[in-house]
Structures are given as C-alpha cells and as structure tokens.
Amino acid sequence: MYKKTIKQLSSALQNKDFSSEELVSSYLQRCDSHNSNLNCFISLMPETAIAQARSADKKIQNGEAGPLTGIPLAHKDIFCTNGTKTSCGSSMLDNFIAPYDATVVTRLNEAGMVTLGKTNMDEFAMGSTNETSFYGAVKNPWDTARVPGGSSGGSAAAVAAKLAPVATGTDTGGSIRQPASLCGITGLKPTYGRVSRYGMIAYASSLDQGGPITQTAEDAAIMLNAMAGFDERDSTSAEQAVEDYTKDLNESLDGLKIGLPKQYFDGQLDASIESVIQAGVKQLEKLGANVKEIELPNSELSIPAYYVIASAECSSNLARFDGVRFGHRCDDPEDLTDLYLRSRAEGFGKEVKRRIITGTYVLSAGYYDAYYLKAQKLRRMIRDDFRSALEDVDVIIGPTAPQTAFKLNEFIDDPISMYLSDIYTVSVNLAGLPAISVPAGFANELPVGMQIIGNYFAESRLLNIAHQFQQATDWHQQSPVGFD
Amino acid sequence: MATDIKWETVIGLEIHAQLATKSKIFSGAATTYGADANTQACAVDLGLPGVLPVLNQQAVEMAIKFGLAVDAHIADKSVFARKNYFYPDLPKGYQISQFELPIVGNGDIEIQLADGSKKIIGITRAHLEEDAGKSVHDGFFDNTGVDLNRAGTPLIEIVSEPDMRSAEEAIAYLKKIHSIVRYLKICDGNMQEGSFRCDANVSIRPMGQEELGTRTELKNLNSFKFIEQAINYEIERQIDVIESGAEVVQETRLYDPNKNETRTMRSKEEANDYRYFPDPDLLPVCIDQETIEAIKKELPELPDAKRERFIKEFDLSEYDSDVITASRDQAEYFEDTVNAANGEAKLSANWVMGELSAVLNKNNTDITNSPVSAEMLGGMIKRIKDNTISSKIAKQVFEAMCNGKGNADEIIDNQGLKQVTDTGAIEKLVDDVIAANPDQVKQYQESPADKQGKLIGFFVGQIMKQSKGKANPQQVNQLLQEKLK
Incomplete structure (x- = not known):
C-alpha cells in the first residue's frame, strides 16, 4: 500500500480496501526499518499516529471523510506540533516541546491527516545539504553516500523512500524545491503569503513559505487545498480566496507560453542537467506549449541579495533563543552575559552562527546602507525582472538546481559553493513567486528536477502544467533501488 | 573658575504613554495592571518559536487620535521596525517599534506658564511600539525574575523638539500632554504604575549661542516632582562641570529621588547599536483620509x-x-x-x-x-x-x-433643614435676641457706623444658633439693622 499516491490512498480508504490504522502501521513499520539508515526523522510519533488513524477510521466509517482523512504524512520539524518535540534541527531546541500547533498542522489535522513524525532538516532551515542538522545528515535514498538536499531534506528523502506518502516542507531559498529535485519527487513552493507562517519557526520571515512535498503534482494540489488560506494570526498571509487547486489539473497546455531565461542556460550549466531540462521543455512543447527565450538580467545578483537579507532577518529572528525562557541553557551561568554567550555558543551550530554573525554585521550602524539597503534594492530589481518577463510568458522554466545530489561532506567546509547551488531557487523567494520542481530525468543515475515558476497566485496553472507533464512522463514514478 | 556666562537650558522630552487598549499591541492577551506575574502573557508575548505579531487596530486609532489632537501629520504609510537588543524582559530579543516612518509626524502644542505667558512646543514625532516586561530583583535570592505581563502593552512614544528652556516649561509641556492623552481616553496617565513615563534630554549652552551643548538623557522620572527636581539638578551639575573647565559627557543618567541626584547609567560608547530594520512580520500601516476624518469626528x-x-x-x-x-x-x-x-x-x-x-x-x-x-x-x-x-x-x-x-x-x-423665610418667625427670633443682650445692643448703638458691621455679626450668630442655621441670613441681617437703629 505504500506505493500509492495520496489520491490513490484516499480512494482505497474510502473503498475500505484497508483501514487508516493498517495503512499507518505499515508506514510506521517502514519508518522503523529504514530510518536508522536514512535518518529522515528526528521524531516518530507511533502512539499519536495510531490514535489519529483510529479516529480517521471512524470518520471514514461514518461517511464523514474528506480527501485527506486517514492519510499519513510527515511534518518538517520546523512546524510546531502541540505536545511534541519541535527541534528545528537544532540542539538549541532539542528540549523544546511546542505548546501549540502551527496553523499548517492544525489545518492538516482538521483535514483528518495522520502525523507519522517530524522530519530532519538543516538547523533552523539554514543549509542546502541537510548536513547542518544537530541530528546528523539525512541520506539520499538514491545513493546513501549522497545528501538529499536541504533544508527540507528529511521530508524529501522520506517521500522518495516511501516512508511517508507526503510531507510538509518550508522553502526560504529553495528548501522545498532543491531537495525535491535531488530526491526525484515533486515539491511546491507557493506564492509568499499563500500558506500561513504561524507556528513555522522563522528563519527569514520575508522569504519563508511552507508547502507540500509529494510524489505527484496532483497530490501537491490536494495538499495545497488543505494548507492554503488566510490566517488572521499571520499578518503577511494573503487574504486572496483559495481556489480548488485540483480543478485545472486536466486543462490542456495548448498555447501555453514558456519562457526560458537566457541567463539559466549560459553555457555554465552542467550539460547533463541542461539536456534533461531541454528534453522536459520539448515534452511540454509536444503538449502544445510555445517556448521563447527571455531575460532575467539580474539573476546572478540573487545569491548575494538573498544571503544578506536572509541573514539579516535570521540574526533578529534567532535572538529569542537566549537561554532565558525555553530551549538550551548553559550550566551554571556566572551572570547574564555569560548566560547569553554560552547558551547561544553551545546551542547553535556553525552554519547558524555564520548567518547570525553575517546578519548582525549587515544591519550594523555604518553597514546597513551598503549591505541591507542595497540588497533590498537588488531584491526589487530581481522582482521587477520576473514581473516584466511574466508579462510575455505564462511560466518560466529552468533547472531547479545546477547539479544532482552531492556527496556527503562535499561542501561541509565550503559554504560559498553550497550557497551557489541555490542560484535558480533563491530569486523566486526574493520575488515571492510560486514555483514547483518536478522530476524530469536523470543525470549520472541521479534525479534531476525541472523548475516551473509562475506568476503570483498562479499555483493552479503550475500544478496543471506539472500534472500534464507527469501524465506524459514517468520520471516521477521512478523509485530508488531498495525503496520500491 | 567662576564665569559671568549666562547659561541657557535646552530640554527635549520623550514621553512613553501606555495606550488604554483592552489587549496588547500584537497579541490578544489582556493589559490589566497588577495581575499575578506572567498570567497575562500568551505565546506571542513569550516570543515562543513560530509565533507572529498581529497589529491591534485600536492602538492605531489611538495613535491617530493623539496625532490629530496635537495638530500633527498622520502618515499615510508607517512602518514597524525591529529594535534589536538582548535583555531578559525582552522576550524576542527585539522590540517592535517604529523608526524611519512613524505614524505621527510633526505637530505642536501651546503651553502656559505661571506668569501667564504662552509658548509653542514642537512635537517631532510620535510612534507606536510595544512595552517590555519587567525584571523583578526582589524575592529570588541572587537571581532575577521576569514578569512578562507588561510585555507587548502598546505604547506611544511622543518625542518633543528641544524647545523647552526650563524645568517649569518641561513640566507645563508634560502636564499638557498628560491632560491631552487623558482627554482622549487613550492613556490612564498613571505615573506611579508607569503608564505615563518620561525621559528628559538636557543640555546647556551660553545664552545667545545657536549650537546645542552636549546633552544627557535622564531616566527613571516617575512623577512631575521628580522630573522637575532631576532637570534642575542636572542643569546645575552641567553648569558646574563646564565652569570647572571640564566637558559634559553624552550619556544616559539615572535619577535617584532619595538622594535627589542623577548619576551615570551608561555612556554613549556603551550604547547599543539597535540594528533597526523593517519588521518583515508586519505589513506597513496604511491610513486613508477617510479613516482620519472619521476619527476626527469622534475627537472630544x-x-x-x-x-x-x-x-x-x-x-x-x-x-x-x-x-x-x-x-x-x-x-x-x-x-x-x-x-x-x-x-x-x-x-x-x-x-x-x-x-x-x-x-x-x-x-x-x-x-x-x-x-x-x-x-x-x-x-x-x-x-x-x-x-x-x-x-x-x-x-x-x-x-x-x-x-x-x-x-x-x-x-x-x-431632616427639616428648609430655611426659615417667614418674616414673622424671623422677627420673633430677632426680637428675642435683642431683648436678651442689652449690653451688646448698647455697645452697637454707641459705635461708629464703620464698626457696627462687625458687631452685628454677634447678633446674627446668636439668631442662627437659635434657628439651628435655618433662618435666612439676608433677612436676619436686614431686620437686625432696622431694629438696632
């Protein structure tokens, strides 16, 4: 039963082919047998999962089930879950039991979903490899000597290895799309503000966005239906009405206008990746799309702009982890300064400290204009590039990441190279646009994702294109050996 | 080194007025003063991981009211910014305030001084922000307790121009603002409980000099009296410093009401770099003319x-x-x-x-x-x-x-307290008292007219006593004067 998409699982549950309890037990068993190898989960929640499954089964019996009732999922450990550990991948929060549910968690609970556990992630979502986690690196199911990408690497690896049919992720600079690409699955980053950030531990507030990590675009649409919507507890959530994201899935792509940014295919892109993407685009042309070259002239500025803005916001967002009210506190502080210094020095890992220090620096008196303010200007330029490009085309397509999954420890001492791997994803966060990564083929036997970027709130269109692509291809149905 | 230089004092005030909203500025927790420690702090006030602020519109309306009352410009777009610093009573490690774009711009008020003269004092700006919690040092042995009930209480910080030239002017300004916020019912004005607080920036310069002297900022001023005393002390201190050949150091000074003195709290070098930047969790506050007009109509x-x-x-x-x-x-x-x-x-x-x-x-x-x-x-x-x-x-x-x-x-x-106005009854009382006091009658009649007024009081008193205060005093007076002639 673990081979099914949530769409298929939903029908099976309604048909009473099996119960939610049976389904959840089977996933928990898979988690048990594979997690020690893959390290996808920080916490597994078998007891609450079984209880949730039983109550879902009652709903199904009573005919009160919705499309997600009884379907198991995994939450990235960045979402607060009431009464359970929410660590954000950090030693700082290793002892933190969240006293409330994130809005995303509440909505998915209300939809009847069953939480299997909390997935591993780069510490405070800072990283592109999942190696910055306090709980150790996650292994890519396609090659366990390689990383799954990050920061939602645990969620992506869990879905790829079929330890969960679907998972939540968050995406600040590519943290849903890049691991989806490296793990050969589907990952959607919605428009900024489409999914509530309440209860999602903040990394960079103006960029963070939650979304689904799934096997198919259709599943992503079903998940987004439950996740999206205005939340009065998140002032930056969009008041725009939520549509039924499944309704346009089967629309034809006839006349679809695709833009290929010249800057994405500049000769620097790895040839094996480029050929996968070009083949994917050809496939879409066969389905009726027209392709033209477009310009995103400032795209190479997106990495510096992103690392200034994200670091600035994180330096402030992470100030609350001070050892005073929750989280790690050093032993026997001598005085207040000692409490702050040691609690934070002990509680945060290297990459988090690096970004806090960078962020503190760029906001400091005398440097603010040169860094933070300049980065904001770049951000506007990058956004304007997208806006004008999207006046001519419906979507922009390119690679999700410039490479396939890298080896564990490859970038551990080379943060700049790791940062550069975000080149195609961060600009989308800076602009606040929605984008989806779908499996489009393989390079060196590792999955390659194709990124489709749409206009604000054009999630339906993205899901439609991704779904039509998946109807015509079977890349998304490939499974890593040992997990099929 | 005594000099003949005449010194001019320059004072600017920063007032923090707690807004009388029912709930906090960014959370739904109550703002009542004096509740048990930490019973009025919700997840947002505690700065738990993942929580987000949501602006209380009532606080915005109150700030607009204040702006209108001091004839100030209301910004059509203002922005919340984070003021970053570490302190145990500041749960998030930053205070949400307004920096570059405050909600209330330039305004002014007129003050009146004891001699009846009037003066206009400029208001530079007023902005919304959240209050911090309180560190409690008593009752925790060598440790410090933190009470977050006050954390997130809305404040409006009102910054004046350096327009005041004496403690008297400063107090007149302060009292005027105090009265305005209470008229508007946006602040209860209670200084003891800290809902109306003031910091004073004080400097001196030789009379006639345009350039401002180095200022000090005085804190811990929680009554009008202390503010006046602190400013006056500080003026004298600065004059002494300069006249002794030294220089005033830019610093924050704490007023000690017990000793009536100010002393160094932190120097400029120790001052925090607050690393202000726009708070990405909150949208800019946009206020249209219609809203302003509607609030204007409600102004008392x-x-x-x-x-x-x-x-x-x-x-x-x-x-x-x-x-x-x-x-x-x-x-x-x-x-x-x-x-x-x-x-x-x-x-x-x-x-x-x-x-x-x-x-x-x-x-x-x-x-x-x-x-x-x-x-x-x-x-x-x-x-x-x-x-x-x-x-x-x-x-x-x-x-x-x-x-x-x-x-x-x-x-x-x-209680039968109705005044007796019946002429007959009063006349009887008058006659009785005259008959009972022949000596006094004689004395009265022998006195010159200008002394009689005083003596008649004796008879009035007697009659009022007899009537238990109910006789109409004017009638008594009139009858007495006639009968004693």
Whole structure:
C-alpha cells in the first residue's frame, strides 16, 4: 500500500480496501526499518499516529471523510506540533516541546491527516545539504553516500523512500524545491503569503513559505487545498480566496507560453542537467506549449541579495533563543552575559552562527546602507525582472538546481559553493513567486528536477502544467533501488 | 573658575504613554495592571518559536487620535521596525517599534506658564511600539525574575523638539500632554504604575549661542516632582562641570529621588547599536483620509477649547477654568452639575473644586467614583440658589448625600433643614435676641457706623444658633439693622 499516491490512498480508504490504522502501521513499520539508515526523522510519533488513524477510521466509517482523512504524512520539524518535540534541527531546541500547533498542522489535522513524525532538516532551515542538522545528515535514498538536499531534506528523502506518502516542507531559498529535485519527487513552493507562517519557526520571515512535498503534482494540489488560506494570526498571509487547486489539473497546455531565461542556460550549466531540462521543455512543447527565450538580467545578483537579507532577518529572528525562557541553557551561568554567550555558543551550530554573525554585521550602524539597503534594492530589481518577463510568458522554466545530489561532506567546509547551488531557487523567494520542481530525468543515475515558476497566485496553472507533464512522463514514478 | 556666562537650558522630552487598549499591541492577551506575574502573557508575548505579531487596530486609532489632537501629520504609510537588543524582559530579543516612518509626524502644542505667558512646543514625532516586561530583583535570592505581563502593552512614544528652556516649561509641556492623552481616553496617565513615563534630554549652552551643548538623557522620572527636581539638578551639575573647565559627557543618567541626584547609567560608547530594520512580520500601516476624518469626528473637545469655552459660557475665572478642565472627567462632571443646577456655574465651580474635591481626596478616589453624582450636586446647588437652604446648611446636606442619605430634597425634607423665610418667625427670633443682650445692643448703638458691621455679626450668630442655621441670613441681617437703629 505504500506505493500509492495520496489520491490513490484516499480512494482505497474510502473503498475500505484497508483501514487508516493498517495503512499507518505499515508506514510506521517502514519508518522503523529504514530510518536508522536514512535518518529522515528526528521524531516518530507511533502512539499519536495510531490514535489519529483510529479516529480517521471512524470518520471514514461514518461517511464523514474528506480527501485527506486517514492519510499519513510527515511534518518538517520546523512546524510546531502541540505536545511534541519541535527541534528545528537544532540542539538549541532539542528540549523544546511546542505548546501549540502551527496553523499548517492544525489545518492538516482538521483535514483528518495522520502525523507519522517530524522530519530532519538543516538547523533552523539554514543549509542546502541537510548536513547542518544537530541530528546528523539525512541520506539520499538514491545513493546513501549522497545528501538529499536541504533544508527540507528529511521530508524529501522520506517521500522518495516511501516512508511517508507526503510531507510538509518550508522553502526560504529553495528548501522545498532543491531537495525535491535531488530526491526525484515533486515539491511546491507557493506564492509568499499563500500558506500561513504561524507556528513555522522563522528563519527569514520575508522569504519563508511552507508547502507540500509529494510524489505527484496532483497530490501537491490536494495538499495545497488543505494548507492554503488566510490566517488572521499571520499578518503577511494573503487574504486572496483559495481556489480548488485540483480543478485545472486536466486543462490542456495548448498555447501555453514558456519562457526560458537566457541567463539559466549560459553555457555554465552542467550539460547533463541542461539536456534533461531541454528534453522536459520539448515534452511540454509536444503538449502544445510555445517556448521563447527571455531575460532575467539580474539573476546572478540573487545569491548575494538573498544571503544578506536572509541573514539579516535570521540574526533578529534567532535572538529569542537566549537561554532565558525555553530551549538550551548553559550550566551554571556566572551572570547574564555569560548566560547569553554560552547558551547561544553551545546551542547553535556553525552554519547558524555564520548567518547570525553575517546578519548582525549587515544591519550594523555604518553597514546597513551598503549591505541591507542595497540588497533590498537588488531584491526589487530581481522582482521587477520576473514581473516584466511574466508579462510575455505564462511560466518560466529552468533547472531547479545546477547539479544532482552531492556527496556527503562535499561542501561541509565550503559554504560559498553550497550557497551557489541555490542560484535558480533563491530569486523566486526574493520575488515571492510560486514555483514547483518536478522530476524530469536523470543525470549520472541521479534525479534531476525541472523548475516551473509562475506568476503570483498562479499555483493552479503550475500544478496543471506539472500534472500534464507527469501524465506524459514517468520520471516521477521512478523509485530508488531498495525503496520500491 | 567662576564665569559671568549666562547659561541657557535646552530640554527635549520623550514621553512613553501606555495606550488604554483592552489587549496588547500584537497579541490578544489582556493589559490589566497588577495581575499575578506572567498570567497575562500568551505565546506571542513569550516570543515562543513560530509565533507572529498581529497589529491591534485600536492602538492605531489611538495613535491617530493623539496625532490629530496635537495638530500633527498622520502618515499615510508607517512602518514597524525591529529594535534589536538582548535583555531578559525582552522576550524576542527585539522590540517592535517604529523608526524611519512613524505614524505621527510633526505637530505642536501651546503651553502656559505661571506668569501667564504662552509658548509653542514642537512635537517631532510620535510612534507606536510595544512595552517590555519587567525584571523583578526582589524575592529570588541572587537571581532575577521576569514578569512578562507588561510585555507587548502598546505604547506611544511622543518625542518633543528641544524647545523647552526650563524645568517649569518641561513640566507645563508634560502636564499638557498628560491632560491631552487623558482627554482622549487613550492613556490612564498613571505615573506611579508607569503608564505615563518620561525621559528628559538636557543640555546647556551660553545664552545667545545657536549650537546645542552636549546633552544627557535622564531616566527613571516617575512623577512631575521628580522630573522637575532631576532637570534642575542636572542643569546645575552641567553648569558646574563646564565652569570647572571640564566637558559634559553624552550619556544616559539615572535619577535617584532619595538622594535627589542623577548619576551615570551608561555612556554613549556603551550604547547599543539597535540594528533597526523593517519588521518583515508586519505589513506597513496604511491610513486613508477617510479613516482620519472619521476619527476626527469622534475627537472630544480638548482641554484648551474646553477651558476657553468655560470662561466664555460660564463666566469662570481663568484660574477656575484651568482647575476644572485639568481632567476631562472633572470638566464633564462640572458641566453636568451646572445643567442640573439650572445653569448656576459659579456655585457649581466652587463646590466641585472645594467640598467635592476635598471628599474625593479624603477617600482617595477620583471623580468618576464620586459618592455624589453631578445630578445630585446640581440639585442641591439649585436649592441654595432658590434660598431653600443656606450655604452653611448645604454643607450638612452635602455630607448627608456623601453618606448615601438620598438626594438634597429628600435630606432637606427628612431632616427639616428648609430655611426659615417667614418674616414673622424671623422677627420673633430677632426680637428675642435683642431683648436678651442689652449690653451688646448698647455697645452697637454707641459705635461708629464703620464698626457696627462687625458687631452685628454677634447678633446674627446668636439668631442662627437659635434657628439651628435655618433662618435666612439676608433677612436676619436686614431686620437686625432696622431694629438696632
């Protein structure tokens, strides 16, 4: 039963082919047998999962089930879950039991979903490899000597290895799309503000966005239906009405206008990746799309702009982890300064400290204009590039990441190279646009994702294109050996 | 080194007024003062991981009201910014405030000084921000406790121009702002509880010099008296420093009311770099003209306007009008009293400022909790005016009203306090007293006319005593004068 998409699982549950309890037990068993190898989960929640499954089964019996009732999922450990550990991948929060549910968690609970556990992630979502986690690196199911990408690497690896049919992720600079690409699955980053950030531990507030990590675009649409919507507890959530994201899935792509940014295919892109993407685009042309070259002239500025803005916001967002009210506190502080210094020095890992220090620096008196303010200007330029490009085309397509999954420890001492791997994803966060990564083929036997970027709130269109692509291809149905 | 230089003081004030909203500025927790520690702090106030602020619109409206009351520009777009620093009573490690784009821009108010002169004081800006919690040092042995009940309470910080030239001007300005925020009912003005606080920036310069001297910032000023004392102390200190050949150091100084002195808290070098930047969790506050107009319509009559109107409409003296309009509640009480007293303003003013105010002070309460309503007081004043009771008996009636014995008419009836105005009855009393005091009559009649006025008091007193205060004093006087001729 673990081979099914949530769409298929939903029908099976309604048909009473099996119960939610049976389904959840089977996933928990898979988690048990594979997690020690893959390290996808920080916490597994078998007891609450079984209880949730039983109550879902009652709903199904009573005919009160919705499309997600009884379907198991995994939450990235960045979402607060009431009464359970929410660590954000950090030693700082290793002892933190969240006293409330994130809005995303509440909505998915209300939809009847069953939480299997909390997935591993780069510490405070800072990283592109999942190696910055306090709980150790996650292994890519396609090659366990390689990383799954990050920061939602645990969620992506869990879905790829079929330890969960679907998972939540968050995406600040590519943290849903890049691991989806490296793990050969589907990952959607919605428009900024489409999914509530309440209860999602903040990394960079103006960029963070939650979304689904799934096997198919259709599943992503079903998940987004439950996740999206205005939340009065998140002032930056969009008041725009939520549509039924499944309704346009089967629309034809006839006349679809695709833009290929010249800057994405500049000769620097790895040839094996480029050929996968070009083949994917050809496939879409066969389905009726027209392709033209477009310009995103400032795209190479997106990495510096992103690392200034994200670091600035994180330096402030992470100030609350001070050892005073929750989280790690050093032993026997001598005085207040000692409490702050040691609690934070002990509680945060290297990459988090690096970004806090960078962020503190760029906001400091005398440097603010040169860094933070300049980065904001770049951000506007990058956004304007997208806006004008999207006046001519419906979507922009390119690679999700410039490479396939890298080896564990490859970038551990080379943060700049790791940062550069975000080149195609961060600009989308800076602009606040929605984008989806779908499996489009393989390079060196590792999955390659194709990124489709749409206009604000054009999630339906993205899901439609991704779904039509998946109807015509079977890349998304490939499974890593040992997990099929 | 004593010099003959005349020094000019320059003062600017930063006032923090807690806004009287029911809930906090970015959370739904209550703002009531004095609750048990940490019982009024929700997940947002605690700065738990993942929580987000949501702006309380009531706080925005209150800030707009203030802006309109001081004739200030209301920004069509203002932005919340984070002020970053570490302190245990600051749960998020930053305070949400406004920096580059405050909600209220340039405004001004007019103050009046003791000599009757008037002066305009500029207001640079006023912005919304959240209050911090409190560190509690007592009762935790060597540790410090943190009470986050106050964390997230809305504040408006009102920054003045350096327009004040003496402690007296500073106090007049402060009192004016204090009165305005209370008139607007946006702040309870309680300085003891910290809902109205003030920091003072003080510097001196040689008279006639344009350039400002180095300023110090005075903190911990929680009463008008302390503010005045602290400023005056600081002026003297700065003069001493400069005249002794040294320089004033830019720093923050703490006022110690016990020793009446200010002392260094932190120097400029130790000052935090707050790393302000726009808070990405909150959208800019956009205010349209319609909203401003709607709020303008709801503005109450402000202290200056009320004061002028009372002088004109009720013929009050400037002094009386000042005292009565010092608080909006008192002014409204007064006006209600006048209405209930058929327009008798002078007596109403005397009673409100006199007996009533004394009773309220004695009971340590304010006019909104007065034991005697304005209608009751006005009803009694009506009876003084129509000669049903004398002013003296009125005091007795008032006391009975304070003790819950009913309204004036009931008390007058029940206790038989109605003034005797029957000429026959008064005449008998006059005759009896004259007959009983032949010596005094003789003395009166032998005295020159200018001394008689004083002597007649004796007879009046006797008669009033006989009548238990109920004889109409004017009638008694008149009859006595006739009969003693």
